[in-house]
Amino acid sequence: MHAAVFSRLYNCRLNIPLAALRSRGPLLPRLVGARTVTTIPIGDGWWGSERQQRSNDTKIYKFTVETSDEEIKDLHHRLDRARYTDALVDSQFNYGFNSAYLQRIASYWRNQFDWNGQVDVLNKYPPFKTRIEGLNVHFLRMSSPHVPDRQAVQPVMLVHGWPGSFFEFYKMLPFLLQREDGLAFEVICPSIPGFGYSDAPQQQGSDTSAAARVFFKLMERLGHNQFYLQGGDWGSIIANNMAQMKPESVKGLHLNMFNVPFGGLAMFLSLLLGSYLPSLVGFSKEDVKRLYPVEKNLHALLRETGYLHIQATKPDTAGCGLNDSPVGLVAYILEKFSTWTDSENSNLEDGGLERKYQLDDLLTNVMIYWTTGSIIPSMRFYRENLKENILKRVDARTGVYVPTGLASFPGELFHCPPPWARRKYQNILSYSFMPRGGHFSAFEEPQLLADDFRKFVMAVESKAKVT
Numbered sequence: 001m002h003a004a005v006f007s008r009l010y011n012c013r014l015n016i017p018l019a020a021l022r023s024r025g026p027l028l029p030r031l032v033g034a035r036t037v038t039t040i041p042i043g044d045g046w047w048g049s050e051r052q053q054r055s056n057d058t059k060i061y062k063f064t065v066e067t068s069d070e071e072i073k074d075l076h077h078r079l080d081r082a083r084y085t086d087a088l089v090d091s092q093f094n095y096g097f098n099s100a101y102l103q104r105i106a107s108y109w110r111n112q113f114d115w116n117g118q119v120d121v122l123n124k125y126p127p128f129k130t131r132i133e134g135l136n137v138h139f140l141r142m143s144s145p146h147v148p149d150r151q152a153v154q155p156v157m158l159v160h161g162w163p164g165s166f167f168e169f170y171k172m173l174p175f176l177l178q179r180e181d182g183l184a185f186e187v188i189c190p191s192i193p194g195f196g197y198s199d200a201p202q203q204q205g206s207d208t209s210a211a212a213r214v215f216f217k218l219m220e221r222l223g224h225n226q227f228y229l230q231g232g233d234w235g236s237i238i239a240n241n242m243a244q245m246k247p248e249s250v251k252g253l254h255l256n257m258f259n260v261p262f263g264g265l266a267m268f269l270s271l272l273l274g275s276y277l278p279s280l281v282g283f284s285k286e287d288v289k290r291l292y293p294v295e296k297n298l299h300a301l302l303r304e305t306g307y308l309h310i311q312a313t314k315p316d317t318a319g320c321g322l323n324d325s326p327v328g329l330v331a332y333i334l335e336k337f338s339t340w341t342d343s344e345n346s347n348l349e350d351g352g353l354e355r356k357y358q359l360d361d362l363l364t365n366v367m368i369y370w371t372t373g374s375i376i377p378s379m380r381f382y383r384e385n386l387k388e389n390i391l392k393r394v395d396a397r398t399g400v401y402v403p404t405g406l407a408s409f410p411g412e413l414f415h416c417p418p419p420w421a422r423r424k425y426q427n428i429l430s431y432s433f434m435p436r437g438g439h440f441s442a443f444e445e446p447q448l449l450a451d452d453f454r455k456f457v458m459a460v461e462s463k464a465k466v467t
Contacts, residue, residue: 048134161233175450194377319376405456411438
């Protein structure tokens, strides 16, 4: 989840601008292809400690995820000493993570979960690190196998969000890396600074614009001046910022979460009339199904975003407890994977978690946060992006001009119909109403997301051949 939701709640808006950028620079005109588009400043930064010596090290290092008996022993000790409070009768997940089910999760984690085995899984795709702006940035890099010499390989960066990680993409990668439809990919999948195996910033101000710039430097270091982007949650905002900074470098932008400013008479009237005369305002039946009733959707949004206010104001306070207690951390993170996948899961005692996910996969994502101690810096990302009014930030006043593909999943926390999306995205090549899935689509419906991305890339490449 990200800044747009916060603004919806605290600025009485239904769909608001993407991303919080700390840059206050002017909008910059830039010639891209045959037309001039507006871009945002790239800037520069340093996120290491004040005592750290600045260097020009641009080497790329092999990295291996590791564990130890001591690390596992400490986890087990903490799980054994966890305290629980009985759940209210018939409360299911309506008060948050159900305590009875939480004890079952903790027992599985303590007695059956094989972290050593999952470490091997994490190392399945080659992990690397490189130093950018004072931080060791972690990323995966892999390519489609057996690509003929004359076949073009399309670079693509996949960007995760919170409370996910690069591991969200592991089940999607096989669908991307298989060579079909004349497409072959080189996939780069980084961890956002402060998340997982990427270093946490030591200075204030590391927001989505900083992450976008760091990822641009990463792609340039890997030899890619043009590439595709795919993202959801914070990843969608970072990818948006990258497209707004250097549109000439982004061949295509594919998002599974997207949002636009809500304002003006036209949008107000479309919302007012959409449930009665949808065709008049360009809404489809699916748009109506997902947008209305407005009151119900707003209530659901309020119910799901209490965490956001905490993380946008005083993340370190709550983070201290989560960083110290594995049971607290697993409840905090997996509760999002329950109701952000399907809001009806709140009426189930187990939160519906095992309907779409395997416990080993869910716990592996939690372990990435636990073993790296990255829950607090990941929560700080909200604070960094929400210190000021995001409605006045430079990217809120800037469109996205690169070829764009939008995958709208029915279980996402808010819906942006095509007429609204076109206010932000000036070059939409595809808009897909996905048949199922929620907020964590790469994790939940990897083949659906991969197939939609492939179709989008094919559309971009076909259009490029014609022009």
